[in-house]
Amino acid sequence: xxxxxxxxxxxxxxxxxxxxxxxxxxxxxxxxxxxxxxxxxxxxxxxxxxxxxxxxxxxxxxxxxxxxxxxxxxxxxxxxxxxxxxxxxxxxxxxxxxxxxxxxxxxxxxxxxxxxxxxxxxxxxxxxxxxxxxxxxxxxxxxxxxxxxxxxxxxxxxxxxxxxxxxxxxxxxxxxxxxxxxxxxxxxxxxxxxxxxxxxxxxxxxxxxxxxxxxxxxxxxxxxxxxxxxxxxxxxxxxxxxxxxxxxxxxxxxxxxxxxxxxxxxxxxxxxxxxxxxxxxxxxxxxxxxxxxxxxxxxxxxxxxxxxxxxxxxxxxxxxxxxxxxxxxxxxxxxxxxxxxxxxxxxxxxxxxxxxxxxxxxxxxxxxxxxxxxxxxxxxxxxxxxxxxxxxxxxxxxxxxxxxxxxxxxxxxxxxxxxxxxxxxxxxxxxxxxxxxxxxxxxxxxxxxxxxxxxxx
Amino acid sequence: xxxxxxxxxxxxxxxxxxxxxxxxxxxxxxxxxxxxxxxxxxxxxxxxxxxxxxxxxxxxxxxxxxxxxxxxxxxxxxxxxxxxxxxxxxxxxxxxxxxxxxxxxxxxxxxxxxxxxxxxxxxxxxxxxxxxxxxxxxxxxxxxxxxxxxxxxxxxxxxxxxxxxxxxxxxxxxxxxxxxxxxxxxxxxxxxxxxxxxxxxxxxxxxxxxxxxxxxxxxxxxxxxxxxxxxxxxxxxxxxxxxxxxxxxxxxxxxxxxxxxxxxxxxxxxxxxxxxxxxxxxxxxxxxxxxxxxxxxxxxxxxxxxxxxxxxxxxxxxxxxxxxxxxxxxxxxxxxxxxxxxxxxxxxxxxxxxxxxxxxxxxxxxxxxxxxxxxxxxxxxxxxxxxxxxxxxxxxxxxxxxxxxxxxxxxxxxxxxxxxxxxxxxxxxxxxxxxxxxxxxxxxxxxxxxxxxxxxxxxxxxxxxxxxxxxxxxxxxxxxxxxxxxxxxxxx
Numbered sequence: 001x002x003x004x005x006x007x008x009x010x011x012x013x014x015x016x017x018x019x020x021x022x023x024x025x026x027x028x029x030x031x032x033x034x035x036x037x038x039x040x041x042x043x044x045x046x047x048x049x050x051x052x053x054x055x056x057x058x059x060x061x062x063x064x065x066x067x068x069x070x071x072x073x074x075x076x077x078x079x080x081x082x083x084x085x086x087x088x089x090x091x092x093x094x095x096x097x098x099x100x101x102x103x104x105x106x107x108x109x110x111x112x113x114x115x116x117x118x119x120x121x122x123x124x125x126x127x128x129x130x131x132x133x134x135x136x137x138x139x140x141x142x143x144x145x146x147x148x149x150x151x152x153x154x155x156x157x158x159x160x161x162x163x164x165x166x167x168x169x170x171x172x173x174x175x176x177x178x179x180x181x182x183x184x185x186x187x188x189x190x191x192x193x194x195x196x197x198x199x200x201x202x203x204x205x206x207x208x209x210x211x212x213x214x215x216x217x218x219x220x221x222x223x224x225x226x227x228x229x230x231x232x233x234x235x236x237x238x239x240x241x242x243x244x245x246x247x248x249x250x251x252x253x254x255x256x257x258x259x260x261x262x263x264x265x266x267x268x269x270x271x272x273x274x275x276x277x278x279x280x281x282x283x284x285x286x287x288x289x290x291x292x293x294x295x296x297x298x299x300x301x302x303x304x305x306x307x308x309x310x311x312x313x314x315x316x317x318x319x320x321x322x323x324x325x326x327x328x329x330x331x332x333x334x335x336x337x338x339x340x341x342x343x344x345x346x347x348x349x350x351x352x353x354x355x356x357x358x359x360x361x362x363x364x365x366x367x368x369x370x371x372x373x374x375x376x377x378x379x380x381x382x383x384x385x386x387x388x389x390x391x392x393x394x395x396x397x398x399x400x401x402x403x404x405x406x407x408x409x410x411x412x413x414x415x416x417x418x419x420x421x422x423x424x425x426x427x428x429x430x431x432x433x434x435x436x437x438x439x440x441x442x443x444x445x446x447x448x449x450x451x452x453x454x455x456x457x
Numbered sequence: 458x459x460x461x462x463x464x465x466x467x468x469x470x471x472x473x474x475x476x477x478x479x480x481x482x483x484x485x486x487x488x489x490x491x492x493x494x495x496x497x498x499x500x501x502x503x504x505x506x507x508x509x510x511x512x513x514x515x516x517x518x519x520x521x522x523x524x525x526x527x528x529x530x531x532x533x534x535x536x537x538x539x540x541x542x543x544x545x546x547x548x549x550x551x552x553x554x555x556x557x558x559x560x561x562x563x564x565x566x567x568x569x570x571x572x573x574x575x576x577x578x579x580x581x582x583x584x585x586x587x588x589x590x591x592x593x594x595x596x597x598x599x600x601x602x603x604x605x606x607x608x609x610x611x612x613x614x615x616x617x618x619x620x621x622x623x624x625x626x627x628x629x630x631x632x633x634x635x636x637x638x639x640x641x642x643x644x645x646x647x648x649x650x651x652x653x654x655x656x657x658x659x660x661x662x663x664x665x666x667x668x669x670x671x672x673x674x675x676x677x678x679x680x681x682x683x684x685x686x687x688x689x690x691x692x693x694x695x696x697x698x699x700x701x702x703x704x705x706x707x708x709x710x711x712x713x714x715x716x717x718x719x720x721x722x723x724x725x726x727x728x729x730x731x732x733x734x735x736x737x738x739x740x741x742x743x744x745x746x747x748x749x750x751x752x753x754x755x756x757x758x759x760x761x762x763x764x765x766x767x768x769x770x771x772x773x774x775x776x777x778x779x780x781x782x783x784x785x786x787x788x789x790x791x792x793x794x795x796x797x798x799x800x801x802x803x804x805x806x807x808x809x810x811x812x813x814x815x816x817x818x819x820x821x822x823x824x825x826x827x828x829x830x831x832x833x834x835x836x837x838x839x840x841x842x843x844x845x846x847x848x849x850x851x852x853x854x855x856x857x858x859x860x861x862x863x864x865x866x867x868x869x870x871x872x873x874x875x876x877x878x879x880x881x882x883x884x885x886x887x888x889x890x891x892x893x894x895x896x897x898x899x900x901x902x903x904x905x906x907x908x909x910x911x912x913x914x915x916x917x918x919x920x921x922x923x924x925x926x927x928x929x930x931x932x933x934x935x936x937x938x939x940x941x942x943x944x945x946x947x948x949x
Binding site: 369397405408415448452453 | 527610618625634636
């Protein structure tokens with residue numbers, strides 16, 4: 001509850017702060033303070049030291065899993081602000097408002113990680129989405145940014161409509177909005193429930209950009225200002241996933257076997273489309289957009305398996321994927337040329353940046369000693385433990401091998417090719433922060449237990 | 458010294474020393490890195506010798522160690538050496554100083570990074586040979602691969618990026634299969650553990666064994682490589698800097714064979730007996746195929762690369778013959794092949810650096826200009842075709858003998874490769890060293906001291922093991938016997 005209230009309040013504080021503060025760089029610091037406090041308050045609630053309690057009539061529930069996820073999301077946001085905060089100032093004039101919108105998104109994230117009724121899920125998803133429509137279009141003189149915002153808005157509202165329809169069907173079938181109160185047993189599916197379930201699955205697949213509902217993703221990610229793409233592709237995406245997993249785990253967990261094949265097909269097609277299309281991209285930003293689809297495919301295993309491994313693995317995946325993607329986007333923003341060739345010879349010019357980018361790319365590709373390895377490992381573990389649809393595991397590892405191809409193209413450009421990449425000036429503190437993020441990736445890659453044990457705190 | 462009260466054990470030293478050496482090398486100035494790397498590798502070599510010496514029962518505490526790593530996963534960082542591990546650690550520790558000395562006159566740009574990555578690779582290889590935990594094994598397996606990728610891609614030949622990328626993707630696919638296989642077996646171990654002993658007692662039905670067998674085997678087969686998964690190998694060997702090629706062919710391919718012995722045969726005995734014929738046929742086909750291709754190669758590096766595929770094919774066939782004789786042969790031949798092929802690369806490196814070409818057709822008459830080199834090369838080449846009195850004869854004889862016990866027809870076909878090997882090797886010697894000298898070979902300068910020393914070391918090793926192989930037998934007998942017991946095969 002702490003996180004929901006505080007993030008909403010701090011969003012408002014940011015907006016008014018923007019009126020008072022004259023210097024363009026001050027909102028960034030206010031936001032960093034805000035998100036640190038948010039992290040702290042959420043942590044206090046997690047440790048059971050101090051929490052605001054409001055009777056929500058069983059509409060929200062705060063358990064360890066959700067609160068650990070919040071911590072991961074907020075910590076990643078903190079890293080994101082520290083790394084890319086100054087790039088907010090380059091997008092447009094209304095810096096404080098951008099930060100305010102991010103805080104509203106975080107409020108939505110906290111709701112999605114704790115909802116207990118379908119209404120709260122709907123509310124959380126909408127609170128996440130609406131600020132993002134604005135952020136996507138914030139570079140308002142840029143046609144591509146406008147296109148991204150419009151596309152995102154249309155597709156997003158459509159999927160929200162589908163979700164509402166699904167909720168209506170489920171309500172019709174069970175007479176309850178509560179995900180546990182619906183009492184869907186493991187018996188055969190009635191037509192009403194089936195339609196509701198499939199509609200919810202489709203709408204959530206939209207939000208997490210799982211194939212075949214991913215079509216909006218590349219254009220929106222490519223068109224939006226890069227600094228916001230980084231946020232959308234990471235924290236927002238994993239938040240949608242936690243909603244997806246909580247919904248299907250709690251509401252439909254008992255009939256897991258009946259919808260598992262559907263999820264398996266979505267997982268396989270997401271992996272296939274994300275990875276294969278990423279291979280053919282010429283722009284690193286667009287490649288990262290497709291790679292985020294591909295990574296969503298791996299996160300879908302969390303939903304596919306629904307066991308201890310998958311829950312632990314998902315938290316790890318959320319942290320590993322977000323950290324690495326935020327890191328690589330932070331470097332991308334500094335580049336003048338977003339194509340692969342734009343990275344040629346970076347290792348000579350900026351050896352530290354190239355090394356850190358390599359660590360992030362290793363993590364995304366799932367090379368051992370990085371967090372990405374253990375997150376993929378847990379997902380595979382979950383799927384093997386589940387035992388059904390073993391072909392999906394084999395398919396996933398083949399696709400993981402494909403992903404090496406496009407991630408390593410960047411490494412090849414940086415290390416093995418000659419060129420003079422144009423890099424905007426990077427400060428020492430930026431490099432230090434980036435180094436810290438990379439160290440986190442490695443620490444989680446050697447000792448993932450650190451994060452996972454928290455779930456059982 | 459009390460062995461029960463030690464601060465650090467041999468496997469730890471063997472892994473951490475090169476790792477530390479590698480990291481220090483990154484921080485050094487360019488010119489110092491070379492001597493530092495040599496020093497570091499010599500220290501490691503000394504440790505590996507000590508590890509061999511202190512291997513009797515009373516020193517057992519020095520040979521194993523275990524740290525808690527991921528307790529909830531059932532994985533611990535456990536290291537232990539047995540005869541086979543010690544032999545391969547020795548090979549690994551020997552290969553690096555040889556490679557460093559042999560290429561001492563070659564200058565690399567940013568040599569601190571070059572030598573740093575080399576030592577990291579050595580550390581990864583040591584880990585593979587010493588670890589007794591499947592997850593840690595996987596970690597080291599990958600750790601050895603990644604420096605190799607960068608070494609080949611940065612310092613390699615013209616077509617290096619494409620060639621090493623192929624190599625990386627190939628082996629990475631294999632590794633991922635291995636990972637899934639490891640997870641699969643893990644869930645069938647009695648108390649969910651990654652320990653080697655738990656893997657040995659995994660409850661797998663024959664059908665499950667067959668599935669997991671392939672997941673493991675593909676990874677190992679790519680690394681060795683076994684036909685038809687060998688296509689990355691000639692390109693990578695050709696494009697890599699020679700020092701790296703020495704390690705790749707001398708030590709890294711042994712990872713695959715070692716893994717077969719340690720992680721495949723005893724874990725899936727039923728499946729091994731089920732697929733043995735198929736794999737032996739693949740291996741024999743690969744031997745003949747690679748030998749035939751080697752005959753028509755004009756590039757020295759490619760010739761040696763293909764000859765290596767042929768030799769590895771024989772080892773893999775011998776592994777799957779699964780009898781005492783063949784496994785003993787494999788264990789010894791792993792060491793011998795490592796020494797011999799490094800010797801071949803030293804010669805290739807010498808010729809290339811001095812004459813600027815590796816094309817057999819461009820060379821000729823070198824024996825007149827370099828009689829010493831010619832003699833040394835002929836010895837190495839004869840060892841390569843397993844002539845009696847050379848080390849390879851011992852190993853190959855045992856392997857053929859073991860294969861014969863398995864099936865005489867396979868042996869007959871495999872035996873053809875000996876003839877083919879003689880054809881390509883002698884043909885190469887003849888065209889490079891005999892005949893008329895030409896404009897290219899006229900440029901030859903005398904052998905540098907370090908190169909002469911290294912080749913002599915290789916030649917001495919070849920004869921030593923060839924005449925007196927008993928220490929190697931003694932070293933590996935226990936491991937081989939335990940593999941035979943674990944696979945439930947009759948011990949003769």
